[in-house]
Amino acid sequence: MAFLDANYLLTTDSAKALYGEVGGLPILDPHNHCDVKALAEDRGFQDLWEAEAATDHYVWELMRKCGVEESLITGKEASNQEKWMALAKVFPLFAGNPTYEWIHLDLRTRLGISLEINEENALAIWEESRRKLQTPEFSPQSLILAMNVEAMCSTDDPADTLEYHERLGQSRLAGRVRPTFRPDNAMNIQKETWNGYVDRLGARWNRSLQCLDDFLDVLAQAHDAMGKLGAVASDHGVLVPETFSPDRKTAEALFQKARSGEKLTEAEAVLFRGFFLNEMAELDAAKGWVFQVHYGAVRDVRASLFRKLGADVGGDVSDHNTAALEPLLPLLNRFDGRLKVVLYNMNPAHNATMAMLTRAFGANVCLGPAWWLNDSYVGIRSQLELGASIDLFSNMTGMVSDSRKILSYGSRFDVYRRTLAGVLGDQVDRGQMPMSVGRMLARRLCYERPREFFGFR
Amino acid sequence: MAFLDANYLLTTDSAKALYGEVGGLPILDPHNHCDVKALAEDRGFQDLWEAEAATDHYVWELMRKCGVEESLITGKEASNQEKWMALAKVFPLFAGNPTYEWIHLDLRTRLGISLEINEENALAIWEESRRKLQTPEFSPQSLILAMNVEAMCSTDDPADTLEYHERLGQSRLAGRVRPTFRPDNAMNIQKETWNGYVDRLGARWNRSLQCLDDFLDVLAQAHDAMGKLGAVASDHGVLVPETFSPDRKTAEALFQKARSGEKLTEAEAVLFRGFFLNEMAELDAAKGWVFQVHYGAVRDVRASLFRKLGADVGGDVSDHNTAALEPLLPLLNRFDGRLKVVLYNMNPAHNATMAMLTRAFGANVCLGPAWWLNDSYVGIRSQLELGASIDLFSNMTGMVSDSRKILSYGSRFDVYRRTLAGVLGDQVDRGQMPMSVGRMLARRLCYERPREFFGFR
C-alpha cells in the first residue's frame, strides 16, 4: 500500500467495506479545544505553521525530542517560515507517531498537497499551502463546513463571556458550535490562582462571591447561559477522580478558608473538589447533560518548560499507578440512573479497569474513546478491542477530536473511523459477528450513538 | 468467513490444523459454578431464558447496558418469554462481547439453531429451543454427556451437605462431577454474616465451634468429605491475596473476638484471613490437591443493585492498582515444593506480574487461564501470548469454564481451544516453533496437562 492512499489503515476487504459505510458521515465532536474567537471572527490562517503547529504543544514536544532548539519552536524571534522549515526538516523522525499521519492527512485531504513532509519538500509545501490557506475557502468556518462538522463542542470556562459563541449563532455555522461547561478553574481550590479566578468569575457575573452559595449560583448561571447556546455537556479534568462529597457546611468552611487566603491542606482540597464535582453533576443531571471526566494527567512535570513558558506547553504525562476505581464510586452511586457520564482515562494500563467500571453502572455510564496520547492507531485499536470485550461497543460514545487545530478535526475522526472499521472487520473475518451487525455498529459509533447520547439535534 | 462457521476464530491453515488436533477432546473443567442439585435431579430446562440467562448475571449486566428495564431482567412479574424477547431485541448490541458469541454458539452447537439472535428471530428461536430443551436429550446430565465432559469441578461450601454430589455418584454421570472446597465464607471474618455462617457450619457437622481448633477441625472434616467425593482442589476468592500468617495464638484471639460479636479491625481481619489461607493450604498440601487463588474482584460496587437484589447480580469490577505480588509471597514461600498452586488474576494489567511470579516458583505454581471478564478472544489471546513469553505454555493449567450455565460449557472451552490454536498457529507461521511442537502443546493444554496436574483419573 502506498503511504496514506485510499486504503490507509484498511488492510482487509471487510475493513474497506465497513469504512465505506462511515467514511462520509458528518462529524460530531463532543470535545475539542478550538479557539472560539478565531472561529467566530473567521480569521484565515496566514500559513501552515499557524494552522498546524502554533497552537499545538504536542507538535512542540516532538520537535524537542528531535533536538530542535526552543527558539525555533516557541521563540518570539523566529518567523513562522523558519519554524516550519525546522519542523519539516525533522518531520521524517516523527514517523510512527500519529502526529506524522495527521499532518500529512490534513495536507492531502484539506489542501490537496500530497508531498511527503521533509527538508526537500519543505519550501514547496510552505508556498502552496500558504497560497491556499489565505483564500476564503480555507478560513476556519469554511473548513468546518468542508469537513462536514454537524456538531462540535468547545471547552469553555464559566468566567468566559461567551460572546463568540453568540456571534457564531449568527454565522453560517449557526447551530454547529456548542460550548462545554468546563469549571476546572473553579474546582482547583489548591491552586494559588484560585482566589483571583473566583474574583474574576464574580466580576463576569456581576456578583460578589461572599459564600459558597454565591459561588455555586454563579456557576449555575454560567451553566444556564451555556445551555442557551447549545451546550449539552460539562467536562472535568482531574488527577485522581476523588468524588466523595463532604456536607455543605464543611464545603462552606473550606470555601471561606480559601477565600480568606489561607492555604488548604491537600486533604481539604480533595474534599472541596469532591463536593464541587457532585454539585456540578447535579447541574448536569437536572438538564440531562453529559458529565465527562478525564482523569490522570500529571501536568507540567518538566520544570524547565514550565518556568520558561508556563502551562500547556508540553510536559504532561500519566501514571499507571493513579487510583481511579474507588475514587469514582461515590459520584457514580449517588447519581446512578439520573446522570449521563463518560469516563476517559489517560494511561492505557487503566483500560480494563475503566471498561469494567462502565460495564457495572448501566446504560448511562459510558466509555469514551482512547484519549490524549492514546489517540493513535495502536491506542484506539487496543482500547476498542479490550473495551468491547469487557463492556460493549454499542454503549461507547464514539470519537472526540480533543484537538486545538481546526484543520485537523477531519483527520482525527478519519483515523478513528478507519481503525474502528479494521477492528470490526477483523471480528467479522474471524466469524465473531455478521457483517450486517458490523455495519450497524460502525454507523452507530461514528454517528448515531453520540448524536443520541449527547443530544445533538 | 460467515458468522460462527466451522472456521470461527481460525484464520490460518496452521490454526485450523491445530484446532483439528484438540477440538474433539474431552472437557476437563476444574472450576465452574454449576447448580449441583439441579444436575443431580436432572431437571430439564423449561426454556431458553432459564438455560441461558436466569442464572447468569453477566447477561443481566449487558441487558442493563442496553437500557433494558430491570423488571425484564430480574423482575418477578415478567414471564421468561417476555424476558427472552427483551434480551433478543437488544442482542445485536452485544456484538463484540464474548456473551454474543457464546450464546449463539450454544444455540448452534447444542440446539442446532443457527438463526441470528435479534428481534425478528426471537420468537422462532424461543419456540424451537423450548421444544428441544424440554426433551430428555437436553436435560443437564444429557448435556454433560453430549459435551463430552470427562471431569468437572463445582464450587462447594464446607457447610454444604454434599448429598447431591452423592446422588451424582449413583447417576450416569458417576465419576465426572467433583466438588471443590471453597471456604470463602469461613474466611471472611470481616463480614457481618460470618458468625451466623460459623454457627451453620458447626450445625452441619454437629459440632459446637468453641475455639479455633474446633473450627479448623470441622473444615478439615469437610475437606475430607469432599475428597471422598472426588475433589482435587480448593478455591479461594480474595480481593488482596494477603497470605502472611500470624501465629496460632493470635489467630485464636481473633477468632474468639469475632465469635463474641466484636468487630475486627481491617488489619485484624487481614491477619485472620492470612492465617486461614495458610491452614487451608496445609489441608491441600497433605492431600496433594491444587490450591487455587483468584484475587482482585471488587464486589458489588453498584450500590443500587446491591440494595435491590443483593450479591452476585452484577456490579463486580477489578482494579489495575490491586497489590498481589508481595501479599502472595509468604504462602508461596512457606509451601514451596509441597503445594500445587494456580493463580488467577482479574485485571489484565496484572498479566505480566502473575506470569513472572509463577515463573519464579517452579513447577508447582502455575498460571491459570484468562479469567472472568478477561475470558474472551482478545483476553485469552493476550494472556496466552504474554504468559508464555515470560513463563511457559507447557506449565499453564489449561481452561476453566467458570460458568453458571451447563449449556455453555462447551462454548467456553471451544473459544479457548480455537484461540489457543490461533496463538500457537501464529507462532508456527512465524517460525517460532515446529508444527509438531505446536500440536504437542495444543493437546497438552487442552487435555493432558489439567488431567495430570489436577489429578483427574
Added chain:
Amino acid sequence: MAFLDANYLLTTDSAKALYGEVGGLPILDPHNHCDVKALAEDRGFQDLWEAEAATDHYVWELMRKCGVEESLITGKEASNQEKWMALAKVFPLFAGNPTYEWIHLDLRTRLGISLEINEENALAIWEESRRKLQTPEFSPQSLILAMNVEAMCSTDDPADTLEYHERLGQSRLAGRVRPTFRPDNAMNIQKETWNGYVDRLGARWNRSLQCLDDFLDVLAQAHDAMGKLGAVASDHGVLVPETFSPDRKTAEALFQKARSGEKLTEAEAVLFRGFFLNEMAELDAAKGWVFQVHYGAVRDVRASLFRKLGADVGGDVSDHNTAALEPLLPLLNRFDGRLKVVLYNMNPAHNATMAMLTRAFGANVCLGPAWWLNDSYVGIRSQLELGASIDLFSNMTGMVSDSRKILSYGSRFDVYRRTLAGVLGDQVDRGQMPMSVGRMLARRLCYERPREFFGFR
C-alpha cells in the same frame, strides 16, 4: 514457514525488505553481563552446557518449571553432559518462550546445527557442538568477531580492577569491549554487605574511606578509569527509582551512620540512594556519558533458592504497582538538558508511563528497549508499537543484549531486528509511513542511533 527458516518472524514482504536493510549491520550492545575475564583470556567453551546454560539463570528457571531436579541444574555432582541431557529432554516444553528460540538460533547461526533440541537429538547435538566449541574458531573472541560486534559494554563494579579490560585493549578485540560503570553495590547502603563492600572499594583504590568525600572521590576515580578504557555509560538498578537528593550534610550523616555499623531506616536508605544517584549523574553529565536506569526488579522472592544458592539464580520478578513516575522527576529535572538518560522498565504495564515520561523530557531522555522478561517477540513488539505511538521510534536507543552468554548476543539482536522490521513493515503496509522512511528508521534503530547517542566511535 519452517521453524527458524530465513524468514523467521518475517511474515510480510515489507518486513523482509526492512530486515534486508539491517540484518547484516554490526552489533552495538550498550549493556550486557559478559564475563570480561573469560573474554580476555579467550578461554574456549568445553561444551554446550557451559556455553548456553552454566551462567544463565533464566535457563535454570525454565528447567525448574519443567520439573527438572536442582541437582541437574546447579548441582555440583552432575556432569555438564548430564545437565545438557536433562535440558534437552524438557526443551520442547520451552516452546513459546524466547529461550526456546534463542538457543535454537545460536545452534543454527553460530554452530551450524539445525537439529531440533529434544531428547532424541540431545546426544548428537552435544557431540557436534562440543567438537566445534573446542576449536579456536569458537573461542569467545572469535565469536565476538564472527558476530560482527563493533562495540559492547560489560557491567563493571567500581571496585573491579579492570585488568581484563586492559588486556582486551591489547587483544584482537581492541576498541570493541567497553566497561560500564555500575555502582549498585556502593549505592545499596541498606544491605548488610555494604560496609564490607566500602572497605573493599577503598582497598581497591588505596584509600581509607573516612567520609562521604573520600567515598565519592574514589567513585569518581573509578569512573575516570573506566572512561580511559572506553566506557560511555553508567548503569543503575533500583527497585523504586527514588531520585530526590537530600543535601550533602544529610548524606554525610547517613554515610557515617552506616559506616559505624548502625542500620539505617528504610526512609534514610531512600535518601542516601537518591543522593547517590544524583552524584553519579553528575559524573556522567560532566563526561557526556549516558545514565541508564533500570528499575522495578523485585529480587530473590523465592526464599528456598536464595537460601540454597544465593543471589542471581532466579526468583526475580516485577510488579505492576511499582511507582516510577514521581520518583524519577527530581533527577530528570535537575539534569534537564545536560544529561543523557535511558529508562528501562521491567513490567510491561509501565510501558506507556515510561514512553510519556521520555516524551516529556526532550531529546536527551530516551526509551530503552523491552528489557528482561519483556525481551521476546511479543514484548519487543508491543513496547515498540506503544512506545512509538506516544514517544518516537527515532528517539529510542535501539537494542541491548543484557545477556550473560556471548554465544547468544547475535540471536538477541537478530530477534530485535526481525521484530522491528515487522513492526515497521506493518506500518508501511497500513500506509502509515513510506517505505523509505521505514528503511531509515530501521537502520537508525539498529545502528546509527545507538552509535551516536552512546558515542561509540
